[in-house]
Amino acid sequence: MCGVSRSPRLAPSILSCDFSRLGDELRAIQQGGADLVHVDVMDGLFVPNISFGLPILAAARRATDQYLDVHLMIEQPERYIDAFVQAGADGLTVHVEATRHLHRVVQQIRAHGRDAGVTLNPGTPLETLRPVLADVQRVLIMSVNPGFGGQAFIPSALDRIRAVRAWLDDVNPDAHLEVDGGVGPANIRALMDAGANEFVAGSSVFGADGPAEGLRRLREATQ
Numbered sequence: 001m002c003g004v005s006r007s008p009r010l011a012p013s014i015l016s017c018d019f020s021r022l023g024d025e026l027r028a029i030q031q032g033g034a035d036l037v038h039v040d041v042m043d044g045l046f047v048p049n050i051s052f053g054l055p056i057l058a059a060a061r062r063a064t065d066q067y068l069d070v071h072l073m074i075e076q077p078e079r080y081i082d083a084f085v086q087a088g089a090d091g092l093t094v095h096v097e098a099t100r101h102l103h104r105v106v107q108q109i110r111a112h113g114r115d116a117g118v119t120l121n122p123g124t125p126l127e128t129l130r131p132v133l134a135d136v137q138r139v140l141i142m143s144v145n146p147g148f149g150g151q152a153f154i155p156s157a158l159d160r161i162r163a164v165r166a167w168l169d170d171v172n173p174d175a176h177l178e179v180d181g182g183v184g185p186a187n188i189r190a191l192m193d194a195g196a197n198e199f200v201a202g203s204s205v206f207g208a209d210g211p212a213e214g215l216r217r218l219r220e221a222t223q
């Protein structure tokens with residue numbers, strides 16, 4: 001039996017929001033029942049896109065009291081952990097491919113009292129995560145190649161979730177297992193059944209019908 005509640009936690013990705021109305025968007029997702037706010041930081045080096053960085057995170061921190069789940073798609077994240085903590089991150093997730101010192105970065109995040117997360121690209125062997133599984137609060141399985149919102153879900157993520165869920169149940173049942181990329185009403189139930197309990201969603205939340213409806217559809221699909 002897993003230690004964390006298996007109740008699904010919805011994590012809208014603000015990468016897909018209207019940044020000219022960031023405060024309104026954050027209020028809308030909170031009112032719509034978001035459980036945490038996913039913040040995608042991209043450096044144009046680790047991924048072929050630049051999103052935003054510290055000032056936007058700090059602005060989000062001023063605008064909401066919700067948990068800020070920061071996904072660092074940046075090279076050598078150890079250079080910026082302290083700054084992202086200062087800017088208001090509650091959880092920081094780093095890529096195994098982006099650092100030579102994965103265990104040290106996890107320690108660095110934990111030393112600030114924040115939740116440490118680890119993630120990996122869809123083409124990276126899961127084994128690279130294993131040495132730190134007991135030390136983290138969150139594992140993120142990427143179900144797209146990171147860098148852009150609105151991409152198609154990669155089905156092999158389902159088996160990867162099942163495998164990591166089994167490992168976590170052995171060594172760290174309290175850790176969250178999050179999935180990110182192409183998540184929507186059509187696949188959220190299958191992802192839940194595979195063992196994920198946190199669901200990052202950009203397009204399916206900030207779509208044409210707005211965050212309240214997007215979140216309602218996702219929540220309904222988990223039933």
Ligand SMILES: O=C(CO)[C@@H](O)[C@H](O)COP(=O)(O)O
Pocket residue numbers: 013015016038040071144145146147148149150151180181182183200201202203204
């Ligand atoms: O990290 C990323 C992309 O790199 C994701 O968080 C996306 O922003 C999710 O967007 P959708 O696939 O839900 O549109």
